Amino acid sequence: MRIALIATADRASGDGASPATVAGKPIARHQLDLALALGCEKILGLGNGATPEAIALRHAAEASGARFQAMRGVRDLPAAVHGDDLLLVLAHGLLPESARAFALLKEGQGVLVLPAEAGWGAGFERLDLTAAWGGAMIIPGRLVDRLDQLPEDAEPIAGLLRIARQGGVPERALAESELAEGRWQIVRTPEAARALEPAWLRRRLPPVSPFRPTAWLARFALRRFGSSLIGGRRAIAIVSGVSLGLLAGALAAGWLGFAWAGFAVLAIAALANEAVSGLLLLQRSIFAVETKPSRVNFALRVMWDVAFVGIGALAIDATRAERLFPPLATAGLLRITPSWPETGWRALAADRGLVAALLALAAGFGLAEAAFMAQTLVLIQLRIAPQPNSADNAGLTLSA
16 A cells, blocks of 8 residues: 655644645645555644644545544554555655656655755755755655654654665655756745745646637636635635626526626626636646546536527527527537637637627627627638648737
């Protein structure tokens, strides 16, 4: 069995310590993502198991199918680890993002090491003149019994590191560039976490094309204002609920004869849907294999399209068939396969927030049907027109 040892903030700084959080999640929670991706079936929480951080760590581990056990010191560990187990040990405060480190740890037993000066300068423990501990190691469970030889008040992680080196666990070198890029770093204080959070969000939320204004605005909002929301257990449910409420409000406005208001609210709902997409991306473990498209995201987009057709039909004064055809044609072209490009100016055509905003403007002047016809013609023309050979503006992105 693979087991992970994760230290909570109170272990190093006292029971009243405030845990460092990045994007709303304590560092220990980020370490849990690494441990689960490495196949750990049991999590040992080193520290006071009654703190909010430890309780949240327990809930997250158990929700992922892993067992959790609180550890107070060196005397608790030998009984929790068997000789044929593999123990993943993570340094307190390690914020893991490095794919290279993940690959090295997947190879099995080993102690990650960094160049001495670079590692020590970044807050990692120095081992000797040439190397510093890389903050993570996988050791055989049989070595854990040697903790019984240490004093009762000894630091378990430091003791395991010394035991691993004495036991001949091989060293695995991690490139210094991982430190320079911020993908493998020690973060022990809330101030340090706040300082690095913008860079973390930029790495996890790559910039999108300015020709997708709704997605661009959603990413901008998440980077600037959504750090506390990102780590919330119900963040996706809350934003999804906001989206559903907006869709209901949009339909109500259309039913009451205010089609322009319905489309305007629909544009905001499209922004909420893009925020859900961003939250799903942020909450997915960086070490997880490629996952299937989210059902939540798919359902929200389908419901948006249904509301779009409904408001469109209510905005047009004609027979039932004549009312339904223009919005159905536009919605069908928005969902056509293959999907619309995500870069380049043609991406504007499939931006649902922009489409709804333009229809809100047209509906305000009583021109909803004409606007649908114009949008449908434009979408058809863009679909049948040959793609330019040159990739002008295709890779243009704009950071928020």
